[in-house]
Amino acid sequence: MDCMARKAWDLQFLAEPEEVAALRRIVRLHLGLWGLHHVVDEAQLCVSELVSNVITHVGHGTPATLAVSMHGTYLRIEVYDPDTRALPTLTAADSDSEGGRGMALVDAVTDRWGVQLLADRKMTWCELPTTLTSLNSHRGGPRVTRASEVLDFYGQVKQPSTSNSGRLSATMAEEAAIIVIADLLHWLRAHGRDPDDALDRAQMHFEAEVEAGVLGA
Incomplete structure (x- = not known):
């Protein structure tokens, strides 16, 4: 969120x-x-x-x-x-x-x-x-911070009015995240990759890192 x-x-x-x-x-x-x-x-x-x-x-x-x-x-x-x-x-x-x-x-x-x-x-x-790495970063580590930057970009592309209103709301950020994932799946398929396999592997990485308490690098 x-x-x-x-x-x-x-x-x-x-x-x-x-x-x-x-x-x-x-x-x-x-x-x-x-x-x-x-x-x-x-x-x-x-x-x-x-x-x-x-x-x-x-x-x-x-x-x-x-x-x-x-x-x-x-x-x-x-x-x-x-x-x-x-x-x-x-x-x-x-x-x-x-x-x-x-x-x-x-x-x-x-x-x-x-x-x-x-x-x-x-x-x-x-x-x-606070253990933050910068003023607008998140405690989840560099991966969460990078994701937030991508979501801000996507949200402003889809809804330009947000560019003057600060960071995305939680609802808008969630919608932007879904769009990012969908775009990545299109990219994988366009390059001859299996989107379902990529999703499975990403989920496995995510669950393993959450269980290990890894915050990203």
């Missing part, structure tokens, strides 16, 4: 405990649409801790903003709040202090994190590795 374009988004909210669960659900939904199911748990944990920091150290009901984007192949999560004095700190795991424990969790699951002071607010951010 294809995924939607990974366009940055942000959401304003009030820092209240009941908002945390709602923000976690929104993050799960968006990451699912982005094809990043494998980092959902870590992303939700980061959102929980960054928002909880605002609630605890800045105050209940503080106007804040959650922003999620791709920074290269990293998933970037940012939380903005208006207090430039209450800075998140990292506390050692064996400390008796309760403060900083949340950032210790963020530090443990992310590749990097930090705090940026702006003119009238601060931004606490963190970045999670």
Whole structure:
């Protein structure tokens, strides 16, 4: 299944405990649409801790903003709040202090994190590795990425209007995949090959690689 374009988004909210669960659900939904199911748990944990920091150290009901984007192949999560004095700190795991424990969790699951002071607010951010090879690639590996590029091309040839509207929808990508397979079968027959034999062999390769957990090369 294809995924939607990974366009940055942000959401304003009030820092209240009941908002945390709602923000976690929104993050799960968006990451699912982005094809990043494998980092959902870590992303939700980061959102929980960054928002909880605002609630605890800045105050209940503080106007804040959650922003999620791709920074290269990293998933970037940012939380903005208006207090430039209450800075998140990292506390050692064996400390008796309760403060900083949340950032210790963020530090443990992310590749990097930090705090940026702006003119009238601060931004606490963190970045999670996604194992993608490029911004628009897929976790399925190079083969899935190459297939997506072919499907985009076919979809734009069959429906030129898609060329200005980003990546194909899942339904359009599936239809393009069927057209690609049919065209390849025509090519095989035109060159004196047996399309049924090629399909059987391709299916055997696919099933063997799926069973072995091969992502392609």
